[in-house]
Amino acid sequence: MKTLIRPAVSLFVLLSVVTGLLYPGVVTGVAQLAFPAAAKGSLIVKEGKPVGSELIGQNFTEPKYFWGRPSATSPQPYNAGSSSGSNVGPLNPALVDAVKGRVEALRAADPGNTRPVPIDLVTASASGLDPHISPAAADYQAERVARVRQLDAKLVRQLVARHTEGRELGVFGEPRVHVLKLNLALDEQHH
Amino acid sequence: MTNHAWLLLGLYMAVLLLLVKPLGIYIAHAMEGRLGFAVRIEAAVCRLCGIQRDEDMDWLKYAMAVVLFNALGLFAAYALQRLQLWLPLNPQAMANVSPDSAFNTAVSFVTNTNWQGYGGESTMGYLTQMLGLTVQNFLSAATGIVVTIALIRGFARHSAAGIGNAWLDLFRATTWILLPLSLIFAVFLASQGVIQNFDAYQDVTTLEVTKYDNPKLDAAGQPLKDEKGNAVTEPATTPTQTLAMGPVASQLAIKMLGTNGGGFFNANSAHPYENPTPLTNFFQMLSIFLIPGALCIAFGRIVGDARQGWTLFAAMTLLFVVFAVGAMSWEQQGNPLLAKVGAGDTAISTTALIDGNMEGKETRFGIAESALFATITTAASCGAVNSMHDSFTPLGGMVPLINIQLGEVVFGGVGSGLYGMLVFAVMAVFIAGLMIGRTPEYLGKKIQAHEMKMTSIAILVTPLLVLLGTAIAVMSEAGRAGIANPAAHGFSEILYALSSAANNNGSAFAGLSANTPFYNGLLAVAMWFGRFGVIVPVLAMAGSLAAKKRIPVSAGTLPTHGPLFVALLIGVVLLVGLLNYVPALALGPMVEHLTLWPAR
Numbered sequence: 078m079k080t081l082i083r084p085a086v087s088l089f090v091l092l093s094v095v096t097g098l099l100y101p102g103v104v105t106g107v108a109q110l111a112f113p114a115a116a117k118g119s120l121i122v123k124e125g126k127p128v129g130s131e132l133i134g135q136n137f138t139e140p141k142y143f144w145g146r147p148s149a150t151s152p153q154p155y156n157a158g159s160s161s162g163s164n165v166g167p168l169n170p171a172l173v174d175a176v177k178g179r180v181e182a183l184r185a186a187d188p189g190n191t192r193p194v195p196i197d198l199v200t201a202s203a204s205g206l207d208p209h210i211s212p213a214a215a216d217y218q219a220e221r222v223a224r225v226r227q228l229d230a231k232l233v234r235q236l237v238a239r240h241t242e243g244r245e246l247g248v249f250g251e252p253r254v255h256v257l258k259l260n261l262a263l264d265e266q267h268h
Numbered sequence: 269m270t271n272h273a274w275l276l277l278g279l280y281m282a283v284l285l286l287l288v289k290p291l292g293i294y295i296a297h298a299m300e301g302r303l304g305f306a307v308r309i310e311a312a313v314c315r316l317c318g319i320q321r322d323e324d325m326d327w328l329k330y331a332m333a334v335v336l337f338n339a340l341g342l343f344a345a346y347a348l349q350r351l352q353l354w355l356p357l358n359p360q361a362m363a364n365v366s367p368d369s370a371f372n373t374a375v376s377f378v379t380n381t382n383w384q385g386y387g388g389e390s391t392m393g394y395l396t397q398m399l400g401l402t403v404q405n406f407l408s409a410a411t412g413i414v415v416t417i418a419l420i421r422g423f424a425r426h427s428a429a430g431i432g433n434a435w436l437d438l439f440r441a442t443t444w445i446l447l448p449l450s451l452i453f454a455v456f457l458a459s460q461g462v463i464q465n466f467d468a469y470q471d472v473t474t475l476e477v478t479k480y481d482n483p484k485l486d487a488a489g490q491p492l493k494d495e496k497g498n499a500v501t502e503p504a505t506t507p508t509q510t511l512a513m514g515p516v517a518s519q520l521a522i523k524m525l526g527t528n529g530g531g532f533f534n535a536n537s538a539h540p541y542e543n544p545t546p547l548t549n550f551f552q553m554l555s556i557f558l559i560p561g562a563l564c565i566a567f568g569r570i571v572g573d574a575r576q577g578w579t580l581f582a583a584m585t586l587l588f589v590v591f592a593v594g595a596m597s598w599e600q601q602g603n604p605l606l607a608k609v610g611a612g613d614t615a616i617s618t619t620a621l622i623d624g625n626m627e628g629k630e631t632r633f634g635i636a637e638s639a640l641f642a643t644i645t646t647a648a649s650c651g652a653v654n655s656m657h658d659s660f661t662p663l664g665g666m667v668p669l670i671n672i673q674l675g676e677v678v679f680g681g682v683g684s685g686l687y688g689m690l691v692f693a694v695m696a697v698f699i700a701g702l703m704i705g706r707t708p709e710y711l712g713k714k715i716q717a718h719e720m721k722m723t724s725i726a727i728l729v730t731p732l733l734v735l736l737g738t739a740i741a742v743m744s745e746a747g748r749a750g751i752a753n754p755a756a757h758g759f760s761e762i763l764y765a766l767s768s769a770a771n772n773n774g775s776a777f778a779g780l781s782a783n784t785p786f787y788n789g790l791l792a793v794a795m796w797f798g799r800f801g802v803i804v805p806v807l808a809m810a811g812s813l814a815a816k817k818r819i820p821v822s823a824g825t826l827p828t829h830g831p832l833f834v835a836l837l838i839g840v841v842l843l844v845g846l847l848n849y850v851p852a853l854a855l856g857p858m859v860e861h862l863t864l865w866p867a868r
Contacts, residue, residue: 079471079735081316081329081332081333081336082336083317084317084318084319084333084335084435085337085340085435087316087317087318088313088317088319088337089337089340089341089407089803090440091313092406092407092438092443093344093403094404095442095447096406096407096442096447096522097369097398097399097400097402098398098399099305099516100402100447100450100451101398101515102566103403103451104451104454104455104464104517104521105464105465105466105515105518107455107458108454108455108459108464108517109465110456110653110787111458111459112457115458115461115462115463115850116461116463116464116465116517117463117465118465118511120470120472121472126473127338127470127473128472128473128474129472129474129475130472130511131461132461132540132544133508133509133511133540134540134542135474135476135543136476136478137476138476139476140603142475144352146631147409148396151483152480152481152482152483152504153478153480153482153504153506154454154478155478155509155779157509157510157511158510158511158512159390159391159512159534160387160512160533160534160535160539161387161389161534161535162535162538162655162656162658162659162661162754163627163628163656163659164658164752164777164778164779165658165659165752165753165779166658166659166753166757166760166777166860167603167605167625167627167659167757167860167864168662168753168754168755168756168860168863168864169753169754169757170754171537172409172517172603172606172627172659173605173608173609176606176609177609177610179309179611180609180610180611183838184610193610193611194610194611195611196624197626197631198611199606199611200606200611200626200627200629201537201627201628202629202630202631203538203629203630203653203654203655203656204367204533204538204539204540206535206539206540207540207630207631207632209631209632210631211631216426222400227658228321231323234274240593244544244546245546245547246547247547247683248272248275248276248279249276249547249549249550249633249637250546250547250549250632250633250634250637251546251633251637253631260475264475
């Protein structure tokens with residue numbers, strides 16, 4: 078046993094320093110030099126003020142904005158200091174009630190729109206910070222946003238198209254619309 | 269299953285297949301000390317650390333070294349959490365973690381489980397994440413590699429007293445295999461948007477002011493409840509959003525490559541800072557199977573018969589593909605209850621792309637990449653998640669659960685997957701030997717009473733921990749208090765937690781409130797014995813195998829390569845798994861499935 082202790086302790090200390098201090102330090106150095114914006118969180122800066130991150134979604138409830146995925150973070154939705162999904166099971170009555178409430182809220186904000194509501198627009202994302210919605214979920218809201226903002230629906234749809242990404246390299250992921258960037262672009266229309 | 273999902277699965281397996289052979293050969297070289305550039309560095313490290321370079325340890329000394337080394341890790345990871353408030357690199361002034369949670373987390377990261385009862389961005393300072401958790405991500409993965417290499421040496425050597433030098437093996441696995449791969453992967457991840465900094469959390473002014481209900485706290489800081497037990501809230505607003513920061517890319521790289529799975533953030537690889545794009549998602553999925561797959565090839569190399577390695581790889585691949593297809597199909601089917609309340613949309617042409625069960629999934633990954641990730645992370649003992657398994661459909665969620673319960677041998681953890689599968693291979697030749705009336709042998713080594721005893725312990729220790737632990741939890745008040753979802757799903761949450769802990773996976777049906785003294789204690793016991801209750805018998809078997817003579821191949825030898833053995837091996841893995849777990853599964857996901865569909 079005694080012959081084991083010295084190698085155990087010294088090897089543990091050595092590998093801890095290498096993998097726990099040196100390695101993260103080197104990666105930080107390289108990342109900050111080569112990809113400074115990404116390493117610091119891909120912030121969106123407007124008039125010198127950070128207004129969000131390209132990767133993190135924000136909460137939207139006003140009819141003039143496109144709404145994102147429901148968020149289950151607490152205490153407030155889209156709490157980027159405490160990411161979380163809802164973790165409700167498929168048979169949990171709380172899930173059905175929540176989805177029902179969201180469908181009703183969408184319909185109340187847009188009377189007359191009787192199309193079925195795209196599933197991603199009424200189900201909570203895994204992180205609670207999902208920055209995207211599906212093109213269908215954007216299309217569902219386009220008429221409402223155009224009406225509230227008194228813009229041409231065609232123009233709104235053009236903006237949606239401009240902020241829609243396809244599958245990465247044609248294969249990976251799903252087509253999606255960046256909600257925050259789209260809403261920022263909408264606000265700029267009025268200036 | 270959609271065409272896109274098939275394409276994705278095919279592409280994934282093709283790229284994996286391309287990568288495992290070169291990496292497997294490199295691993296064999298590195299672990300056998302045949303890297304030219306490494307010799308002088310290793311000599312220097314041996315001098316510095318008092319390691320006798322040419323020492324060949326017997327199995328007992330090897331096992332003691334491994335356990336002692338991991339015990340040191342346990343102590344360090346615990347101490348860092350308990351003292352973090354007074355240590356540097358804690359810009360958010362995260363409080364010292366409670367004793368039970370710190371103990372659970374330390375055991376969790378040392379055993380390569382990386383079960384997380386805490387939320388990363390609201391609990392851990394940067395120094396704890398790096399020097400406590402990142403270090404254990406490396407060292408627990410290295411432990412898996414050295415144990416599997418020791419077992420392989422047991423087959424490869426003959427009439428030998430030792431199975432290798434544990435210190436040198438641990439150093440080689442960490443420095444020559446895990447570190448270079450992690451460096452490359454971390455820089456790639458950072459280039460794609462994964463953050464890497466030591467900054468304080470960043471406040472941004474959001475477009476809209478967020479209105480929400482804030483829970484009221486009493487004087488002790490506990491949430492106030494009304495007489496019905498509901499939380500008392502008051503309306504609140506905030507014009508800002510606080511973005512959690514940290515050295516994520518470096519930890520994320522080894523979290524995936526080491527099949528650790530413990531997220532920097534609470535939402536793990538669903539968090540946009542931890543998995544920003546579909547491309548990072550694809551590479552994260554690849555990195556989970558990369559080393560476990562390559563180790564199969566390294567195995568074939570070291571025992572001098574490449575076909576043996578490919579045979580195990582083929583058995584793992586077949587099991588994996590079946591499970592992946594199942595999970596992707598069931599998640600695509602969606603939740604019939606939601607269609608009833610007006611959600612879900614198959615009618616609009618532009619949408620056909622997103623459909624199915626989207627609760628707890630991210631838009632950029634959709635159904636296919638979420639279900640595929642879930643299958644990979646549980647087939648391997650990774651446990652990272654990019655979607656919330658708790659919200660999966662009953663059968664979609666049963667796939668991860670079964671994957672874990674099969675003992676994490678479908679690629680499995682780094683090292684632990686291969687030594688687990690080799691234990692099943694020994695079991696398979698034993699059963700085959702009984703059927704044809706011959707003394708079982710594997711790779712020229714006679715399988716006798718001692719090997720079968722060790723095999724039995726290694727195979728039975730985890731089901732025992734899972735089923736007993738689940739029974740204790742469902743029978744106790746403290747265990748039932750953690751349940752989040754009603755009815756059968758609540759039982760599944762507990763069964764999943766114990767399965768995940770004892771098999772060192774680390775993913776969860778995360779609705780379960782597991783950060784309580786009861787679960788922190790119970791799960792820590794399951795994790796520790798699920799890890800070292802397998803490692804010690806495996807090393808004991810390695811020792812006795814190494815001492816045996818090699819029997820030459822004869823006409824009566826049962827070949828352990830080729831389709832017949834693949835089928836036999838799969839049969840044994842499934843048989844043992846199903847015999848252990850079907851009754852428990854029937855009470856959870858199966859009953860839930862039968863409730864959900866008629867409810868339509």
